[in-house]
Amino acid sequence: MEDIVGLCKRRGFIFASSEIYGGYNGFYDYGPLGVELRNNIKQAWWRDFVHRRDDIEGLDSSIIMHPKIWKASGHVDGFSDPLVDCKESKKRYRADQLFFAPVILDGEQVGYVAFVEGTDSASIIKRAKKVRDHLDKKQATLDEAALDNDRTEFTEATAEQRTQTLGPDASKVDTLTAPREFKLMFETKVGPLADDSAVAYLRPETAQGIFANYKNIVDTGRVKIPFGIAQIGKAFRNEITPRNFIFRSREFEQMEIEYFIAPEADWQALHREWLDTCIDWLVSIGLPREDITEDVHPTEKLAFYSQATTDLMFHFPHGEQELWGIACRSDYDLKQHQEHSGKSMEFFDEASKSKYVPHVIEPSLGVDRTLLAVLTAAYCEDEVPNDKGQVEKRTVMKFSPKIAPVKAAIFPLLKNKPELVDVAEKLYKKLQRRWNVFYDASGAIGRRYRRQDEIGTPFGITIDFDTIEKDGTVTLRDRDTCEQRRVSEAELIEFLEEQIDG
Ligand code: GAP
Numbered sequence: 198m199e200d201i202v203g204l205c206k207r208r209g210f211i212f213a214s215s216e217i218y219g220g221y222n223g224f225y226d227y228g229p230l231g232v233e234l235r236n237n238i239k240q241a242w243w244r245d246f247v248h249r250r251d252d253i254e255g256l257d258s259s260i261i262m263h264p265k266i267w268k269a270s271g272h273v274d275g276f277s278d279p280l281v282d283c284k285e286s287k288k289r290y291r292a293d294q295l296f297f298a299p300v301i302l303d304g305e306q307v308g309y310v311a312f313v314e315g316t317d318s319a320s321i322i323k324r325a326k327k328v329r330d331h332l333d334k335k336q337a338t339l340d341e342a343a344l345d346n347d348r349t350e351f352t353e354a355t356a357e358q359r360t361q362t363l364g365p366d367a368s369k370v371d372t373l374t375a376p377r378e379f380k381l382m383f384e385t386k387v388g389p390l391a392d393d394s395a396v397a398y399l400r401p402e403t404a405q406g407i408f409a410n411y412k413n414i415v416d417t418g419r420v421k422i423p424f425g426i427a428q429i430g431k432a433f434r435n436e437i438t439p440r441n442f443i444f445r446s447r448e449f450e451q452m453e454i455e456y457f458i459a460p461e462a463d464w465q466a467l468h469r470e471w472l473d474t475c476i477d478w479l480v481s482i483g484l485p486r487e488d489i490t491e492d493v494h495p496t497e498k499l500a501f502y503s504q505a506t507t508d509l510m511f512h513f514p515h516g517e518q519e520l521w522g523i524a525c526r527s528d529y530d531l532k533q534h535q536e537h538s539g540k541s542m543e544f545f546d547e548a549s550k551s552k553y554v555p556h557v558i559e560p561s562l563g564v565d566r567t568l569l570a571v572l573t574a575a576y577c578e579d580e581v582p583n584d585k586g587q588v589e590k591r592t593v594m595k596f597s598p599k600i601a602p603v604k605a606a607i608f609p610l611l612k613n614k615p616e617l618v619d620v621a622e623k624l625y626k627k628l629q630r631r632w633n634v635f636y637d638a639s640g641a642i643g644r645r646y647r648r649q650d651e652i653g654t655p656f657g658i659t660i661d662f663d664t665i666e667k668d669g670t671v672t673l674r675d676r677d678t679c680e681q682r683r684v685s686e687a688e689l690i691e692f693l694e695e696q697i698d699g
Pocket of ligand 1: 401402403404434436443444445446447449450451453519520521522559561562563564565566
């Protein structure tokens, strides 16, 4: 993660928000390359799920909506996380991301250690040894296996267990409070009145904007069940513990689809179909298939309205974590809005001549999390020969051409030869009309390649003397293999089209 964060700052992908004031926890800014990568991810998603499908329509709803929407959806009363405070360190933890394990000395249980999700075994053992040292039992044998095998979520800790637990950042036991519910929605006030009636919320998900517009789209479009509504937009959550770079932040963006189906449809089969479609899409933007797994939520942990939820997990630098949630939400949301708004959410199905409130399958993906997955998959350090044929280390971002921030770099071999520069500039202007390309005339050609490798530009195009003196062909260099071949301008454009837009 450190390497990725370092590269993102150094090359202008991502900066901490408000950095000149020391940063602002949970907020990030996207620099020149970051905004390109982010836009390319969103455009690829929109193109594949909206433009290239006949059954999905797009939407862009407002971020602040009528507060009654959040009452109906259950967010006002229920959208919270269990929060645990440490009275000593003043740190805060999400109880469902905090675990505790027994400290067993010479076979006798003497207390517990708490640690946040993702903490490595060696650090947990170190903390358990702290408990042992406090008890003045330095010679006692610590049961290290129990620390690994007997872990429980802190939400399940009894009052007695809490008093015997050493918190992750505490120096003594009994500093962690009981979990209490912490509301995640950001509040604001709308209009000139500053009283409670003016309270509104920044949306914590884009999904409710879709449900609130479902009737508009059914009434104005010519949709047939099954159909989907897709939306990309900002969402805000006052996360207790924003961390792991852009993985969990307080302002983020979602790409969500609500896919409406008939109540009697085979939702299990459709759910599976959606999982496969989503996996294929992740692979299409360059994530390795073997780094994507499925986490099926156990029935007892499902929200009461959910029939099934499976998360697509990705192997992030900080472990295997949720990337894309794909939930079957039944008719819960539409029925809630029907009840609270008094407006019918029934759909008249021409095919079956019946009326019903549709059920829904919801694939919900974070833009920022996808971007982190893409950065993780692309980051690579390897060795390649330099101009003099000596092997050199390089950092290369192996982005898929579909989402790479810069698609190609155009280099005149020498900057002081006007005939080379002229041809290179013309080609640059031509390609720039279609794609984000880069022109670089300064420095040794090898160094110019290397600079592009580090920002993940998939193709290098060099204009040399053969171009102007012989057949007009240019050298096309592949970022990953470093292989070079000569192509005509027509071949170049056809190749780029296939690689970038295909
Ligand atoms: N409408 C359903 C919904 O919002 P969710 O699992 O809470 O479900 C969906 O969020 C996706 O949004 C997650 O899988 C993740 O990719 C992204 N996401 C959620 N909270 C996030 C946060 N604090 N920071 C970045 N991405 C987040």
